[in-house]
Amino acid sequence: MTTMTIAKAINEGLRATLKNNPKSLLMGEDIGPLGGVYRVTDGLIKEFGEDRVVDTPLAESGIVGTAIGLALRGYSPVCEIQFDGFVFPAFNQITTQLAKIHSRTNGRCTVPVVIRIPYGGGIGSIEHHSESPEALFAHTAGLRIISPSNAHDAYWMIQQAVECQDPVIFFEPKRRYWLKGEVDVENAGPSSDPFQAHIVREGSDATIVAYGPLVPVALAAANAAAEDGHSIEVIDLRSISPIDFDTVEASVKKTGRLIVAHEAPTFGGIGGEIAARISERAFLHLEAPVIRVGGFHMPYPVAKVEEDYLPDIDKILEALDRSLAY
Amino acid sequence: MTTMTIAKAINEGLRATLKNNPKSLLMGEDIGPLGGVYRVTDGLIKEFGEDRVVDTPLAESGIVGTAIGLALRGYSPVCEIQFDGFVFPAFNQITTQLAKIHSRTNGRCTVPVVIRIPYGGGIGSIEHHSESPEALFAHTAGLRIISPSNAHDAYWMIQQAVECQDPVIFFEPKRRYWLKGEVDVENAGPSSDPFQAHIVREGSDATIVAYGPLVPVALAAANAAAEDGHSIEVIDLRSISPIDFDTVEASVKKTGRLIVAHEAPTFGGIGGEIAARISERAFLHLEAPVIRVGGFHMPYPVAKVEEDYLPDIDKILEALDRSLAY
Amino acid sequence: MGSTQLPTPGTDGILAEVPSAGAVSGEPAAEMVQLLGPDGKLGTDPVFSDYAKRIEPEQLRRFYADMAKIRRFDQEATALQRQGELALWVPLTGQEGAQIGSGHASQPQDYIFPTYREHGVALVRNVDLADLLRQFRGISNGGWDPRENNFHLYTLVLAAQTPHAVGYAMGIQRDQKLAEASGSTEPKAAVMAYFGDGASSEGDVHESMVFAASYNAPVVFFCQNNHWAISVPSSVQTKIPLANRAKGYGFPGIRVDGNDVIAVHAVTEWALEHAREGRGPVLIEAYTYRVGAHTTADDPTKYRESAEETEWRSKDPLDRLEKYLRAEGLADDAFFEQVKADGDELAAQVRATTLSLEVPDIRSSFANVYAEKHPLVDEELAWFEEYSAGFESDEEAAN
Amino acid sequence: MGSTQLPTPGTDGILAEVPSAGAVSGEPAAEMVQLLGPDGKLGTDPVFSDYAKRIEPEQLRRFYADMAKIRRFDQEATALQRQGELALWVPLTGQEGAQIGSGHASQPQDYIFPTYREHGVALVRNVDLADLLRQFRGISNGGWDPRENNFHLYTLVLAAQTPHAVGYAMGIQRDQKLAEASGSTEPKAAVMAYFGDGASSEGDVHESMVFAASYNAPVVFFCQNNHWAISVPSSVQTKIPLANRAKGYGFPGIRVDGNDVIAVHAVTEWALEHAREGRGPVLIEAYTYRVGAHTTADDPTKYRESAEETEWRSKDPLDRLEKYLRAEGLADDAFFEQVKADGDELAAQVRATTLSLEVPDIRSSFANVYAEKHPLVDEELAWFEEYSAGFESDEEAAN
Numbered sequence A, B: 001m002t003t004m005t006i007a008k009a010i011n012e013g014l015r016a017t018l019k020n021n022p023k024s025l026l027m028g029e030d031i032g033p034l035g036g037v038y039r040v041t042d043g044l045i046k047e048f049g050e051d052r053v054v055d056t057p058l059a060e061s062g063i064v065g066t067a068i069g070l071a072l073r074g075y076s077p078v079c080e081i082q083f084d085g086f087v088f089p090a091f092n093q094i095t096t097q098l099a100k101i102h103s104r105t106n107g108r109c110t111v112p113v114v115i116r117i118p119y120g121g122g123i124g125s126i127e128h129h130s131e132s133p134e135a136l137f138a139h140t141a142g143l144r145i146i147s148p149s150n151a152h153d154a155y156w157m158i159q160q161a162v163e164c165q166d167p168v169i170f171f172e173p174k175r176r177y178w179l180k181g182e183v184d185v186e187n188a189g190p191s192s193d194p195f196q197a198h199i200v201r202e203g204s205d206a207t208i209v210a211y212g213p214l215v216p217v218a219l220a221a222a223n224a225a226a227e228d229g230h231s232i233e234v235i236d237l238r239s240i241s242p243i244d245f246d247t248v249e250a251s252v253k254k255t256g257r258l259i260v261a262h263e264a265p266t267f268g269g270i271g272g273e274i275a276a277r278i279s280e281r282a283f284l285h286l287e288a289p290v291i292r293v294g295g296f297h298m299p300y301p302v303a304k305v306e307e308d309y310l311p312d313i314d315k316i317l318e319a320l321d322r323s324l325a326y
Numbered sequence C, D: 001m002g003s004t005q006l007p008t009p010g011t012d013g014i015l016a017e018v019p020s021a022g023a024v025s026g027e028p029a030a031e032m033v034q035l036l037g038p039d040g041k042l043g044t045d046p047v048f049s050d051y052a053k054r055i056e057p058e059q060l061r062r063f064y065a066d067m068a069k070i071r072r073f074d075q076e077a078t079a080l081q082r083q084g085e086l087a088l089w090v091p092l093t094g095q096e097g098a099q100i101g102s103g104h105a106s107q108p109q110d111y112i113f114p115t116y117r118e119h120g121v122a123l124v125r126n127v128d129l130a131d132l133l134r135q136f137r138g139i140s141n142g143g144w145d146p147r148e149n150n151f152h153l154y155t156l157v158l159a160a161q162t163p164h165a166v167g168y169a170m171g172i173q174r175d176q177k178l179a180e181a182s183g184s185t186e187p188k189a190a191v192m193a194y195f196g197d198g199a200s201s202e203g204d205v206h207e208s209m210v211f212a213a214s215y216n217a218p219v220v221f222f223c224q225n226n227h228w229a230i231s232v233p234s235s236v237q238t239k240i241p242l243a244n245r246a247k248g249y250g251f252p253g254i255r256v257d258g259n260d261v262i263a264v265h266a267v268t269e270w271a272l273e274h275a276r277e278g279r280g281p282v283l284i285e286a287y288t289y290r291v292g293a294h295t296t297a298d299d300p301t302k303y304r305e306s307a308e309e310t311e312w313r314s315k316d317p318l319d320r321l322e323k324y325l326r327a328e329g330l331a332d333d334a335f336f337e338q339v340k341a342d343g344d345e346l347a348a349q350v351r352a353t354t355l356s357l358e359v360p361d362i363r364s365s366f367a368n369v370y371a372e373k374h375p376l377v378d379e380e381l382a383w384f385e386e387y388s389a390g391f392e393s394d395e396e397a398a399n
C-alpha cells in the first residue's frame, strides 16, 4: 500500500502501462516535457522517449484521428484532451469513427484507444475548463466511459482502460487530482472490473448514486444525514457506460429511495437514464420518485457563482429530505 | 388550406421567410441549383439569388461557424446539414459557440441561427444517413430543438425557428418528407407556439409521447389498441428542448400510464429525461413504470435489418401491453 | 507536359513546383504532369518519364484491362441498383485512370484508405467486388477484411479517414524503427489516403497534413479532383489548383492528369518511394472528371451542362490508352475482345454472387457493438429474443 | 529586410512571395518584412516603406505609449493574479509590437475577433481594461459589449472565432452591396481574426481560409507566431513559416517581424486595404515571442531554455522604438517619463476598478441562457429561489 494523489496514481498507472504494453503510447498537447498542464504525464517522456510520449500539434480531431490510425496498425494510444471543454473538435472522430469501427468492420478490427479527459468544476477556472460532458458520449454505442473517484481506482482503471479492446473515455475528476488515498499497486482487489459499481457506504434508508468528483460529496452528505438518524447507502458508479444497473437496482430494492447526483446539467444528463431505468426495474419498490441533483440548464457559469451551480452536500441533503419525506 | 408534402411545406416556409425577412439567408452543401439532396430548397436560388441561397464549401464546421459570424453581423442564417450523420464536424461550433454566445455576452448578442437536419431512418439508406442525434444537442443549454411531424407544422415551425432569437436545431423527419397534409398558409392556428406539445389523439388508458417520424407510428399503434378496446392518448412533442412537460404531465395524471417512443437509442436518449421527469412529477399517478421504446444500444444497423431495429407499431403495442398489464 | 521540378532525392524540404497559383481550378492548370495525351501520344517529363519507362508492355495492357473491367463492373452495379438490388451506387466512370494508375503504384505492404468511390483501387488490391457491393446492398458496413489486402473499408464521413491514414503511417514509422533495430529487412511501407475535391475543404484534411508534416509521416494524400462535389463545382472549394495546398505545409504537391494512367502511375510511384524512404508526405491532385452522376440518386442535369460531360468524354482514360497500345502495336483486336469478354464474365459473376449474398440478422449487429462483453447489449438482445419469440409463437398459434 | 513581392494593386489572385518554404520555423525566415530593426534603425521595403512613411511622429509616439501602457497593465494584472484577485492571467509581454501595430491599422468600422491574449488590441480599440479583467476574475465570460468598439469577446476554444470572422466578413459584403445599391457612402469595412501558431493547426482555421478564399471575403487572418503553444514549440505545428499557408488557398501571405511595430502597422494597413477594397483575404504571420509564461499557471522552465528568452528580449519591440524615437529626436526623457507615469496611473486605476467590480449573482446566469422565455430555465430558477430562501429562513431561525 502506498499513499498517493489521484494525479500521481494515474501517472503511475500510465507508467506501468508503458512498461508492460510495448504497443501503448501517449499522445496529446503538452504531455511531453511539461508533463501535461496537470502534470499527470510528468517524467514519462524522459523515461519512455518521444515515440511513446508524443507532444502533438494543437488539433484534437487530429489527435483522436491519428490515434485511430495507430490503433488500426496495432497500437494502443492513450490520448489526453487538455480540458473537458476542448474535446468537441474531436467529437466527429469519436462519435462517427472511434465508436463505430469495431461494428463497421463486423468485429474484424478493434480500436483500443483511450481518451483521457480531466473534467468537472469547482476549481475556480475560466470558461470551458469545468464541464462534465459525459452524457454526450454515453448515448453513443461502441464507447465505454469510466471515471475513478479515488487513487486506487485511478491507478488500476487507467491500466484496465488501455487493456480493454474497446475504446474507453476516461474522465478524470480534476478537482480531486490532489486527493490522496491508499493504492495497492500489487492487487486491484475489488477494483478488478472497471465496469462494476462499488457500494462505498452501506445503508438502508436511501441510496445515493454518484461518480467521479461527487463521490466524496455524496459520502459527506450521507455522513451528515447519519447525524439526523438516516442510514444512507452510497454507490460509486465508476462506469458511466455501461452502467452497473444490477448493483443500483439491488440497493434501491433494499432502500426504496434513490438520489442520483452529477455535476453535469440534469436535463438530458445520465441521471435521467438511471432514474428511468431504475424506476422501471424497481417500480414497486420505490417509495419516492428518483430525485436527481445536477447542474442547471445553463452553460457552466463563471467561477464566482459556481458554488451556487454545483451539487454540494446541502443540495444532496435537500434531495434526501424530499425523498425521505415523500 | 393547401395540400402539400412536408418537404414542400418546408420549401414554402423557407420561401416565405426569405420574402419576409430580408436578413435571412440559406447556407449549405448542394442547396443551390440542385435544391438540396431532398429538394427542400428547390427553386429558391433562382428566386432569391446567390447571396441569399449559398452553396458552401464542403465543411460543416465552416458552415455553422460562418453562420454564427453572419448572425453577429445581424443576419439570420439557416444552415442545412445534408444528413444527420454529418453534423458532427460542426459539433464544436454548435456546442461551444452557437449555444453559448448569448450567455457569454451576458445577453448582449443574439445568434438566431437555424440548423436544419434531415434525420431518422426507415429509408433503406447506407451508414450515417439514418441517425437520430437529438439527445446530443438537447443536453446543451442555449439551443432549442424542434421537429415537425406534419406539413402544417413544418410550414410554420421553420418560419418560427428563423424568427426565434435563440439558435434552433430543426430536425426534419426525412422518411416523412413525402407525407402529404393540409397546410393553412394564412393561419398557424394551434401551431403558433413551436415549443408546445400537441395532443393529437385523446384517450384515457395510457399516453404515448412521440415526435417527428414516429408520430404517425404512435397514432397507428393507438388505433390498433383501440380495436382491443384501449383508449390511448397520443402526444406529438414537437419540441425536444424545451420539452412541454406540463402537457405530458397533465395527460399522464389522467391516464396513469406513459410510453415514450423515439428512433434514437434508448440508452441516454431523450426518453430517459421524459421518463425521469414525469416519474417525479406524476409519481403517485403512475400505475406502471414509464416504458421507453427506442433504438438499441448499437450503431444504426445496415438497411436490411433496420426493420428489426426501428420502433414500430408492434413494439409500441408490446410496450402498451406491458404497461396496461402492470 | 510536365515541367514539374522535384526535390533532388535525399534533399528534404524543397518543394516541388506546383502549377501557378494564379490558375483557376475550373480549367486545367498550365502546369500539370501529363505523359499520355488524349490523342494517345506519349510525351516526356524530366522526372516522370523515367518512371513511365519502367512500365512493361504487359503492365500497360494490365492497366487497360483493369480500367475496362472496373468500368464494366460500374455498369453492372448501376444496373443492379436500377433493378432494386442495391440501395445506392456510386459510379466511378471517368476516374479509372486515376484509380488504376495509383492503385498499381502501391505495393502489398502499403496500406490504403479509400473514400467510397475507389472501386478501381479495390480491384487492384484484390478486394472481391461482390464483397464491395455488400455495403450498397445494405447488408454490411464493411464487406471485406481490411487487413487481408491492406485496403481499408470505405469511409462515408468525408475526410474522416485522412487522419487515420496519418496515424497508420506513424505506426509504420515506429514498426520500422523497431524492425531496423532488430536487423529485419522487411520492405518499407507507406500509406495512401484518397479523398475528393469536396472533402479537401474539411478541417480533418488540414489536421492530417499538419500531423503528417510534423512527424514526416510516410503518407501520400491522393486527391481526385473530379470537378464536382455532388452539385458543387470545385471552384467553390478552391480558386487555385488543390495541389497548392501542400505548399502550406512544406511537402511536395503535384497536379497530374488523372485521365492519364501512365502519368498517374509514375507520379504515385515517385510519391510512394518518397514516403517509404522517409522523405515525408506528398500530395497528389489527380485532375479528372466524374462523367456520370454523383450517385444513382443524383441528377446532374440540375446543375451542369452536358457539354462539359461531352468535353471530358473526349479525354477518356481508356480511349487514349487504347490508341497508344494500338499505335505501338502492343495490343490488337483480339486483346480488346478478350478484355470485353473478361469484363462481361466478371459482371455476370459479381451479379450472381451479389444476388446470393446472405442477408444478415440483427443479432450480428448486437454481436459487434463491442469487442468485450457488455451488459446492456446482452440485456437488449435478450429482450429482442423474447420479443421475436413472441411473434413466432403467435404465428404458431395462428397456424 | 523585406523583399516581399506583392500583388500589383487591382490585380487579383497573384500571390505575394512568402519566405522560402525550406526555412525552418524555429529560426527567422530569410524573408520577413522588417523595417525597424532591433538596433532601432529604419530600413526600407519596396512596398511597405510607403505605408511606413504615412505614420506621423505623433502616431509613432502613440505606438510607443500604447506598447508601454499595455506592458504596464500586463504587470499589474500579473500582480493581481499573484495576490489572488484574478483566477488566471495571460500575459502579452513581448507581443506589444504585433498587437499595437496591427490594432492601430484597423479603422473603427472594422470588426476584430481576438483570441485571448490580445490585450494590446483591446487597448487600441478602447476596451476598458478593467472590463477585460472581468473574465479573469471569474465574474463574466465577456466583460464588454463587442458592438461598442467592434471588438469581439475573447474566445477560449482555439480557432473557433476564425469562421465567425469570415461569416462576419460575408455579412459586410452583403451590407456593402445593399449600401452601394442605395448610393450610400459608408466607409468600407473589413474583419480581423487573431490566432496563434498553435491554433493554426486546428481544422477551423483551414475551413475559415477555404470559405474566405471561396467568397473573397474581406478578412485579414492575423497569426501571432510567438513560438510556443504552452509548452509545444511552433516547429511541431509547422516546419515552414506559417505565412505559407496562404499559398494553399491563393491569397497573399506575409511574414512580418512582429516586434517591429512600424512594419506590422504597414503590413496590416496594406492587408486591410486589400480586404476592404474587395481584393480578398490576406494572411499575416507576425513573427514574435512570448517572453513570459503562457499563463500565470504555467512554468516555462519545464520546457525551454532561458537563453532563448534572453535572446528575444534583445529584440524587444519597445526598446527598438525608443532607440529610434530618441535617435530621430522625436521623443525625449520627458516623454518617456510621462509614458511611465501614465502607465502607473492606468495600472492604479485598473486595480482600483477591478477590486470594486461587483460579483455577479447566479440569477444573471439564469437570465442569459436564452434570449426568449424558456420553461425549464424558469422552473430551475424557481427551485433555486425556494432552495435559497430555505437557507435564509434557517439563518433567520438561528438568529
Ligand SMILES: Cc1ncc(C[n+]2csc(CCOP(=O)(O)OP(=O)(O)O)c2C)c(N)n1
Residues within 6 Å of the ligand: B029, B058, B082, B086, B089, C117, C156, C157, C158, C195, C196, C197, C198, C199, C200, C226, C228, C229, C230, C290, C294
Ligand atoms: C462530412 C460529410 N459531409 C457531407 C457528406 C455528404 N456528401 C456525400 S458525398 C458528397 C460530395 C463529395 O464530394 P468529393 O469530396 O469531391 O468526392 P466525390 O463524390 O466527387 O468523389 C457530400 C457532400 C458526407 N458524406 N460527409
Ligand SMILES: Cc1ncc(C[n+]2csc(CCOP(=O)(O)OP(=O)(O)O)c2C)c(N)n1
Residues within 6 Å of the ligand: A029, A058, A082, A086, A089, D117, D156, D157, D158, D195, D196, D197, D198, D199, D200, D226, D228, D229, D230, D290, D294
Ligand atoms: C480547442 C482548444 N484546445 C486546447 C486548448 C487549451 N490551450 C489553451 S492555450 C493553448 C496553446 C495556444 O497556443 P497558441 O495558439 O500558439 O496561442 P498563444 O497561447 O501562444 O497565444 C492550449 C493548448 C484550447 N483553449 N482550445
Ligand SMILES: [Mg+2]
Residues within 6 Å of the ligand: C196, C197, C198, C224, C225, C226, C227, C228, C229, C230
Ligand atoms: Mg469530387
Ligand SMILES: [Mg+2]
Residues within 6 Å of the ligand: D196, D197, D198, D224, D225, D226, D227, D228, D229, D230
Ligand atoms: Mg503561440
